[in-house]
Amino acid sequence: MLSTVAVHGYRSLRDIVLPLSRLTVVTGANGTGKSSVYRALRLLADCGRGEVIGALAREGGLQSALWAGTGTKKRTVELKLGYSADDFGYLVDLGLPQMAGINSLFGRDPEIKREVVFAGPVLRSSSTLVRRAGPLAQACDESGRGFIDLTRGLPTHRSVLAEFAHPGELPELAAVRDRLRAWRFYDGFRVDADAPARRAHVGTRTPVLAEDGHNLAAAIQTIIEAGFEDLQRAVADAFDGASVATAVSDGLFDVELRAPGVLRPLRGAELSDGTLRFLLWAAALLSPQPPSLMVLNEPETSLHPDLVRPLSTLIRAAAEVTQVCVVTHSAALLGHLGADATHIELTKDAGATQMVGQGLLNAPSWHWGSR
Structure with missing residues (x-):
């Protein structure tokens, strides 16, 4: 189960670390960053599929997805995503290429600067299992005190998860890749006539x-x-x-x-539109093949208020067999889920998304390391 998700430099998520439980509900006013949290989780999943570069391109490129607020003296272009779980953690650091190639039209394509797979809740040197810096990828040796080279020529648009996640050789990489690929996202459903x-x-x-x-x-x-x-x-x-x-x-x-x-x-x-939408949510949440994480974006949208309680029953049933994260505007849905859920309320301060009530003493531990 995921315990922590961390994002740095993505849209309004200047630097945020969120705790996750078996059932997590993310709320907040319009514009506080709920959709950015949802999209950041999707980008993490895209890392497991080797599609994060294309996903960022569809968002308008790295520059349009970066934190653009005031109050920062950032010298480097960086977007960092990561998570920790009860077995392994993963982080990826994306930036712009120093040299895309002579006359290349891909100079604005993001590239992977760094990736790390680690054991335990926080990245430490002693817990690092696989690390990648630019084209160099290394894995911890059998002694646990050093690293061996996997390659010195890994293309910066290719993830170490896609290239070296072989269960027989690097099972920790395969576990991280398979977990990310299994995440499931539902962002509403079409119910129009077509x-x-x-x-x-x-x-x-x-x-x-x-x-x-x-x-x-x-x-x-x-x-x-x-x-x-x-x-x-x-x-x-x-x-x-x-x-x-x-x-x-x-x-x-x-x-x-x-x-x-x-x-x-x-x-x-x-x-009716509401009836069909409810059946769609029911089919999604009661999957006989549950993922390791299911993320729902505003599932209450266009449902009659009387359907919110049955919807919450479905979500609680799903949370018994998989980890569920719900992004919602609905106070009623939060009320029905509240006793069973971790509640994350988002707000903004000087343009940056923050978690209400979170400070230095109660924030989850997280360490990005350096390039």
């Missing part, structure tokens, strides 16, 4: 709901066949005794909602 979730689709066993929800019916059927009773309880609680099923026609799967007093089941194309 939404993918409203269309019938070819169905196969589907333990993981897609981010756009196009495989909703197959995901629901997989949950049903796995024997997860939480799904039907949540649907009955949310919609006055209704139940959900899957209809199949010529191999195409579609959602069916059967409600008391309605003479026929309602298909995906007929469901």
